[in-house]
Amino acid sequence: MDALEAIRSRRSIRRYKNATIPRHDLETIVDAGRLAATGSNRQPWNFVIVTEKPMIVNFKVSTPWVESASAVIVVVMDPKSHWWVEDGAAAIENMLLASTALGYGSCWVEGDVLLHEDRIKSLLDIPADQRVMALIPIGIPAETPQPSKKPLEEVLHWERF
Numbered sequence: 025m026d027a028l029e030a031i032r033s034r035r036s037i038r039r040y041k042n043a044t045i046p047r048h049d050l051e052t053i054v055d056a057g058r059l060a061a062t063g064s065n066r067q068p069w070n071f072v073i074v075t076e077k078p079m080i081v082n083f084k085v086s087t088p089w090v091e092s093a094s095a096v097i098v099v100v101m102d103p104k105s106h107w108w109v110e111d112g113a114a115a116i117e118n119m120l121l122a123s124t125a126l127g128y129g130s131c132w133v134e135g136d137v138l139l140h141e142d143r144i145k146s147l148l149d150i151p152a153d154q155r156v157m158a159l160i161p162i163g164i165p166a167e168t169p170q171p172s173k174k175p176l177e178e179v180l181h182w183e184r185f
């Protein structure tokens with residue numbers, strides 16, 4: 025699948041089939057995050073891949089349906105870095121697209137992550153000075169949502185707004 029096809033076909037998937045994702049595919053997805061654009065090339069990120077079901081079930085505090093995911097990537101950012109939010113967003117989108125390209129469904133989950141950030145950090149031994157920006161559940165899609173999108177002509181302006 026080429027990049028434009030992945031961009032056009034990516035959808036947030038919130039229901040997954042029961043399956044195991046090969047380790048190599050999960051590494052490929054995180055590698056796409058690692059290669060994202062990042063202000064001044066600071067790369068203020070770490071990624072924790074969680075595949076153990078009892079741990080994934082703990083993430084239900086962020087949003088209940090994540091427990092059906094085969095894996096969850098926890099995006100950990102260094103808030104001391106100037107553009108950590110922008111950098112994290114770029115890495116997350118790259119990972120969503122890589123998941124799509126490999127045939128998996130995924131979703132950008134912030135939900136109640138912030139409310140339960142300390143719990144998630146403690147479960148995963150994430151250092152106190154780091155932030156959990158989002159969870160990315162991944163699995164074989166068990167739904168095909170079609171959210172409406174604004175038409176191009178509504179948001180595209182040539183030369184002037």
Ligand SMILES: Cc1cc2nc3c(=O)[nH]c(=O)nc-3n(C[C@H](O)[C@H](O)[C@H](O)COP(=O)(O)O)c2cc1C
Nearest residue numbers: 034035036037038087131132133134135136169171
């Ligand atoms: C910053 C951000 C936070 C999001 N948090 C959640 C979330 O907590 N739970 C969820 O189900 N989807 C979440 N999403 C996914 C959006 O709901 C989804 O992208 C949007 O509805 C458009 O659908 P699409 O991704 O299929 O195009 C989030 C997306 C972004 C960019």
